[in-house]
Each structure stands twice: as structure tokens, then as C-alpha cells.
Amino acid sequence: MNAVLELDAAAPTSLSTLASWVEEVAALTCPDAIRWCDGSQREYDALLAGMEADGTLIALNPDTHPGCWLHRSDPEDVARVEHLTFVCTRDAEAAGPNNQWMAPDQAHGKMDALFAGCMRGRILYVVPYCMGPIDSPLSRCGVEITDSPYVVANMRLMTRMGAQALQRIEREGHFVRGLHSLGELDPDRRFIMHFPEELSIQSYGSGYGGNALLGKKCHALRIASWQAREEGWLAEHMLIVGIENPQGDTHYIAAAFPSACGKTNLAMLVPPPAYREAGWKVWTVGDDICWMRPGPDGQLWAINPEAGYFGVAPGTSAKSNPNALAMIQRDTIYTNVALTDDCQPWWEGLDDRAPAFDWQGRPYDPANGPAAHPNARFTVAARQCPSWSPRAEDPQGVPISAIVFGGRRATTMPLVFEARDWRHGVFVGATMASETTAAATGQVGLVRRDPMAMKPFCGYHFGDYFAHWLSFDEPGARLPKIFHVNWFRKDADGNFLWPGFGENLRVLEWIIARVEGRVGAEDGLPGFMPLEHHFAEGLGVDPDRVALALQVDQGEWAIEQRAQDQFWAESRDRSARFDASAPSSEGEEATEL
Numbered sequence: 001m002n003a004v005l006e007l008d009a010a011a012p013t014s015l016s017t018l019a020s021w022v023e024e025v026a027a028l029t030c031p032d033a034i035r036w037c038d039g040s041q042r043e044y045d046a047l048l049a050g051m052e053a054d055g056t057l058i059a060l061n062p063d064t065h066p067g068c069w070l071h072r073s074d075p076e077d078v079a080r081v082e083h084l085t086f087v088c089t090r091d092a093e094a095a096g097p098n099n100q101w102m103a104p105d106q107a108h109g110k111m112d113a114l115f116a117g118c119m120r121g122r123i124l125y126v127v128p129y130c131m132g133p134i135d136s137p138l139s140r141c142g143v144e145i146t147d148s149p150y151v152v153a154n155m156r157l158m159t160r161m162g163a164q165a166l167q168r169i170e171r172e173g174h175f176v177r178g179l180h181s182l183g184e185l186d187p188d189r190r191f192i193m194h195f196p197e198e199l200s201i202q203s204y205g206s207g208y209g210g211n212a213l214l215g216k217k218c219h220a221l222r223i224a225s226w227q228a229r230e231e232g233w234l235a236e237h238m239l240i241v242g243i244e245n246p247q248g249d250t251h252y253i254a255a256a257f258p259s260a261c262g263k264t265n266l267a268m269l270v271p272p273p274a275y276r277e278a279g280w281k282v283w284t285v286g287d288d289i290c291w292m293r294p295g296p297d298g299q300l301w302a303i304n305p306e307a308g309y310f311g312v313a314p315g316t317s318a319k320s321n322p323n324a325l326a327m328i329q330r331d332t333i334y335t336n337v338a339l340t341d342d343c344q345p346w347w348e349g350l351d352d353r354a355p356a357f358d359w360q361g362r363p364y365d366p367a368n369g370p371a372a373h374p375n376a377r378f379t380v381a382a383r384q385c386p387s388w389s390p391r392a393e394d395p396q397g398v399p400i401s402a403i404v405f406g407g408r409r410a411t412t413m414p415l416v417f418e419a420r421d422w423r424h425g426v427f428v429g430a431t432m433a434s435e436t437t438a439a440a441t442g443q444v445g446l447v448r449r450d451p452m453a454m455k456p457f458c459g460y461h462f463g464d465y466f467a468h469w470l471s472f473d474e475p476g477a478r479l480p481k482i483f484h485v486n487w488f489r490k491d492a493d494g495n496f497l498w499p500g501f502g503e504n505l506r507v508l509e510w511i512i513a514r515v516e517g518r519v520g521a522e523d524g525l526p527g528f529m530p531l532e533h534h535f536a537e538g539l540g541v542d543p544d545r546v547a548l549a550l551q552v553d554q555g556e557w558a559i560e561q562r563a564q565d566q567f568w569a570e571s572r573d574r575s576a577r578f579d580a581s582a583p584s585s586e587g588e589e590a591t592e593l
């Protein structure tokens, strides 16, 4: 206790609300010591060395992977836990049917009991961070208190963390408060609580990704989406990618795909050879989160609030995502990947070498399942990406030309279509569905509605969220066109119809041509469908398969449309603010709000 008091007295901040909050938390959690993080390389190196010494991290092969580490998380703590994630608002209705709700008093009681004394024998780290470029008016700051050095190291890679963030926080005088403890890593004593009205987050009992790196999903999506609605902007689960055509013009596209459905891959796309030779270039601005707001010119301007990638390892290869593979050869933290016999990281889909140890450290035995956990991830600084955009640090952000929604759908949804207008586009995003993945605990492969890929992340009522989206369509707005894609359609044998990855640029090319008004389209069942396109040209895939990927089956569509209309109507019924009739039916005029 003495150590705590001594260190508190030296709290390196002039902001009394921050100093007193840290004091309060220390009094509750009883750490052995308090450490204020400055974000320096020295601090990072010391953290890594400490974690190597206590076995939290394993050093990877320094010849092939300098500065790379492996963390094996608790086998019961490998993904987000949506069933243990709550939004705690005074009014239950505000959280909506899309969130689990708990009354703030009850949640605080529960969490205080869990946090009491939980940091005995541990160090309390104070982690000031900035989401977004440090000098951007669109950025927002927070402070995470955690007892996990792994979380601190990840926050350093994923956010602008340390002294500069603290300076901004002191200047602004406010910050989002995130309190995190590993607790006992007991799934029965695990909660991720959000208090949007208090701008605070409390997370106990998990050390994994979105549960524990509180700047990411908890702050930059759940809390930020709440603030965004109040302040007239959008906080979205979207990548941001710049597509430069051979003439040197760049269009920025924001795309929302659910967890483990291709955002990182699209954001880092490498053009197929013919496109590369013609002069197409791709620039990565962000791979997971996008904050955007209307600028004075009426366009939506977007920043990536993150400074790193927490990307899915399985499936990442020199063929599927060469940019990602290049950036994770050094200074990367791997979580739950397998190892080769010479201590290199390995996962399914990387190459045809045999792994020696699985993600739990056992000698690899296929009878135990995949060698790498399906939600194994890498954490790496964004600037290590070879396609890192020179505009990624622009304080004003980048103007968005197109918004793309997409899911993982084996049937029904065509490769691409365009929404008829903003209102229809909001409907398309709101009613999108996708097969569940290993990014969250629970059954994989179930089709569920995942509006705008925000089902697990929208911090308030979906009906209000859809109304907020619709509200951007106002006089003077120069809104992006909205599209829907599906890279994951399968044939009767279960094989993907579309090759995906780099070839997805063919679809983006069509999207840009539509944005520029250069190609015609046909008004089909879901929306505007491609007439002229280069999807199959020189692709090396049977054009009939591409045609199948593009096709809409009337019977399948009728079933889909009923499900969409029902979902949209339910959102309307449950939210007083949301009064909209479905704009999906062909020929029906959209009703104004």
C-alpha cells in the first residue's frame, strides 16, 4: 500500500481528475505499484523483457522474425465474448435489442466487487492513448488502466500511446476512462461493461483483443458510436482504402464487413499483375475502424482512429495478402499461432511446411484440431504496411467516394450491386447478414443479421442508429454511393465461385466507374447490377463461374427480401425515433422521414 501512495504522489499529470481517478482505482484494486506509461521504446523493450522472463511471451526466431513474439492466451480466452458484453445506460431502451443491457448501478456493484483487490501482486499501468492522428480534430483520447503488460504492449502498437496523448488529454481536460484487469481469466467472472453516459468502460477477466484493448472496439466503436450520434458523425467497423487509377486519381472507399470477413485483406490489396502494370495502386488507411463526419464541402471525411493492426493470421499468405505477410516479418506480437520446429510463427493457409507445436504449445497433432487457433492474430504498427497511405496521418482525414457493405454468404448475395440511393443504401447496410466466424465465441457459420457489421459494436439502439444514418441525407450533402459485395459465394460443391483477394480490385474498379458515372447499370432485384465490366477478363477463371457469382436467384432473393423487410420493420417497431417504410421493394418510392 505504501508503494501505491508514494507513486501516486508523483503522478506525472497536471490533470487532477485523472490523478484522482488513478488514485481511486488503486485504492480499489490494491496493486503493488503504479506505472505511468510514456510510450517510449525503452519502456516497450522493458515490458517485452519482463514478459519474456515470466513466460507471457516467447521470443520467435530472431533470424527470420526479428523483434517478434508469441503470446499464448488462456485456451478459454481466445475471442470476443458478446454474451458477456453489456451496454449500461440509465434507460434500457437506449441500448436497444442489439445489446445486452444492465442498469448502471447494478453493473457498478458487480464490477466493484470483481475489481476489489484484484491487482494485489501486480503492477497497475496507466496508459494514455489517442485514437486518431495526434493533431487531428477528429481524434479522441482515453486512458486505460490495466494490470496486463501484454495489453500495454499491444496498446502501444495499436494506438498513439504515451506522453503525447497525455499532453492532449491535459489540454482537453477530458478522456474516456477504461479500467481493465485480467482478474482470474475465469469465463464465469468475465464482463465487458460500457457506460456511454459516463464515457467509461470496465473490463474484467479477459486478456484478449477486443475484450481487453479498450481503445479498439470498446472505445472507438461502442462509446464512440454513442458520441457520434449525439454529435453528428459516424463511428464504423470499416476499413479505409485508397484506390489510385493509372491517371493518378485516388478514390477512398470505406467498407464494412463483419469480423473475419475480409477488411484487412481488402485494405492491403495487391493489384493483380495486369492492373499493376497498367498503373493501379492501392493505399491502406485503415483495416478495422473508420470515424467519419461531413466536411464543409458536404463530403464525408474519414480517419482511421487506430495506429496498428490486430489482424487475423489464418489464411494470410504470400498469395492472399503479401503486404500483410511482409509487414509481420519483424516487430510483431503474435497471439495463438502455431510454431515450426525452428520457432517461426505458422498458421493454416500460410504455406505447406509442417507445424511442430500447436497454439497451446502441444506437439502438433491434427487430432487436436487446427495448429493455429482460427482466431489467431498478429499485432503490428500500421506504418510497417508496405501500402501504408501517405494520407493516413492527415489530420483532416480522407474524403470517402463509396461505402461498401458485405458479408460472408455462401448463397443468395451476388458479387456486387449498387444501392439505388442513400436511403436504399442504409437499408442494404442495415439488413446485411453474414455467417458467424471465430472472432467471437459461439457457433461458427450461422447466418445472422449483422447491420453495417456493427451487431457486436453499436453502443445504442439499432433503430436509432439507422435513423442516424438516414439523417445524413440533407441539403448540401455530397454523400458517397453505397454498394454491397460478397466475396464468399459458393458453388454446389462448397467451393468459392470468386477468387477474391487481389482480384477484388476488379470489383472496386467497377464501383469507382459507377462513382464517376462512367458505366451503365441494370436495375435488378437487389439494386443496380453491372452491365459492362472486366470481372472475368484475363482472370483465368471460367467466366460461367463469375456469371454465377454475379447472379441473383429469384427464389433465394424472395426469401432474403422477406427476412430483410421483417428485420427493418422490427427495428422501426422498437424505436420511437425510427419511422421508415422498407425501400427495398422494386418500384416502391422511398418514404421520407
Ligand code: GTP
Binding pocket: 257, 258, 259, 260, 261, 262, 263, 264, 265, 266, 287, 288, 310, 311, 312, 313, 314, 315, 316, 320, 439, 487, 488, 496, 499, 500, 501, 504
Ligand atoms: P476482423 O479483424 O475480425 O474485423 O476481420 P477482417 O474483416 O479484417 O478479416 P480479414 O481480412 O482478416 O479476413 C478474415 C479471413 O477471410 C481470412 O482468413 C482471409 O484469408 C479470408 N478472406 C479475406 N478476403 C477474402 C476473399 O476475398 N476471399 C476469400 N475466399 N477469403 C477471404
Ligand code: SPV
Binding pocket: 079, 080, 208, 209, 210, 211, 216, 217, 258, 259, 260, 288, 310, 439, 440
Ligand atoms: C473483430 O473481432 O472484429 C476484431 C478483433 O477486429 S477484436 O479486436 O478482438 O475485436
Ligand code: MN
Binding pocket: 237, 258, 259, 260, 288
Ligand atoms: Mn474488427
